[in-house]
Amino acid sequence: MVLLLFGVIAAVAAGLLAAGVKRVRPGEVAVVERAGAHHRTLPAGTHLLVPLRDRVRARLDLGERVLLLPPRTAHAGDRHQVTVACRVRWRVGDPARAVYAAADGPRALEHLLDVEIRAAVSGMLAAEVPHRRAELEERLGEAMREAGAERGMEVLAVEFDELAPTRPEAARRLPPGVLPGPASPEGAAGAGGSPGPAGPAAPERG
Template sequence: MTALLVLFLLIIVFVVVMLAKTVKIVPQARAAVVERFGKYKSTLPAGLNILVPFIDKVRYLIDLREQVVSFPPQPVITEDNLVVSIDTVIYFQVTDPVAATYEIANYIQAIEQLTMTTLRNIVGGMDLEETLTSRDSINSGLRGVLDEATGKWGIRVNRVELKGIDPPPSIKDSMEKQMRADREKRAVILTAEGQRQAAILTAEGSKQSQILNAEGDRESQILRAQADREASILRAQGEGQAIQTVFQAIHDGQPDQSLLAYQYLQMMPKIAEGSANKVWVIPSEITKAMEGLGSSIHEIAGIPRDATPRTRVDMGPSEPQLPKPSGSGTSKVVEEAIAEAESVAQAPTRTTPAPVVDAPAEGGPPRE
């Protein structure tokens, strides 16, 4: 019984081993390279595959997905003899598992060395400034060379990127100083531009302000001149009307010799009020002088003794009417108002001619 049990266990183990050697499951996006007696036989796709046990053997399991490999920084000398450190990143994909297995022993190491040599060749023809600003051209050159060289290895290089370009520390300090100088220069230029624009705007504002002030002064002077002119016209018209009113009142009152003598007597105290008149002698013949005073003053004033004008003088409007200035016609309106005032002031007064009175003889009545 023990021997049968051992034999049964051996048979089970053999069956399990046979199944393991016969059935091969390949994951998705993988490819298995199968060898028979050490020679390439076939490539197994993803899924369940049957092998001949103990004859067929899976030599390599190749990953068909795109892979990313980052290489450490490599020292590269530029055209101007400066050493810079450049680290790269390679994106590649295995397209032919058989070529990747049998054409190259270690394709990742081969890609790394090929990248380093190609990078030194490309950067060696550039100076530092061009190297720092020509990442796209360097990437394109690297990708072209790597894709051409790795094609026979069953590998396609999809993309090459320069992860970093590090110049020497002394060069970094010089670059920082240059960058600061450039920024300070731009700041000074911008400040000068700002001050220039501010000065221009200030000058333009001052110019506009002076222009507006001058226009305001001009308008105010014009308005003041027009107001003074109209005030002068009103004063002239008022004086003319006052003279006409007094003249008309004298004619309406019909003054005689007694009134004139009375007015003369009222003026005598005022004549004596002067500070220089210390002594004032009244002549003894003042009575006789008073008799002929009325006729003398009356004749001198041109007022007839027995007749006064009965015709009233046209006084004109009691309130002077000045046309309101409007727009550009102000001067014309004012000139018309002046002409009207002058015509009213110069209008002749119609009076009855007074009879001619001869000077009276001394002590006698006046002769007509």
């Protein structure tokens, strides 16, 4: 009877010990909480938690991720529309904040990005928007980095996939001082960059 009791106790102890062993894969972290609050963040490796007190709240991938903003239109300052599509490259910067401070950080960031894009484009003419791509990416990147940090997200860059006036005629209305980009080969040919077919030769005079 005593041996049976010791066997049961040993089995329970072994089970609790096994339950307390947690393995975190490379490239991940595990957020551990105790009594419903953040206790610590485990890096990659094998760790021993206190059974019945500690629990893994979430496992987070530390790799780079991409948040896509699908194509949409925004009104420029001259009331012409601009088609915009971009992506945000980010990764988890503060695991605990990413778990506890934001229920859906990427969705909140997407909404803020949409608001910032519309605000930025509204202060420009549609024709000049494509020529200020770098400026817009930097402006949006700064806003996204600040907002992302509050949600445990480290924003690496904001990059446009599409940025152009929706209507072709709006693209030609450049303001003074803004130079157009390099013309395409087709455009150069149409503008007289290459000669067209020769007309009929004039008759020789005798």
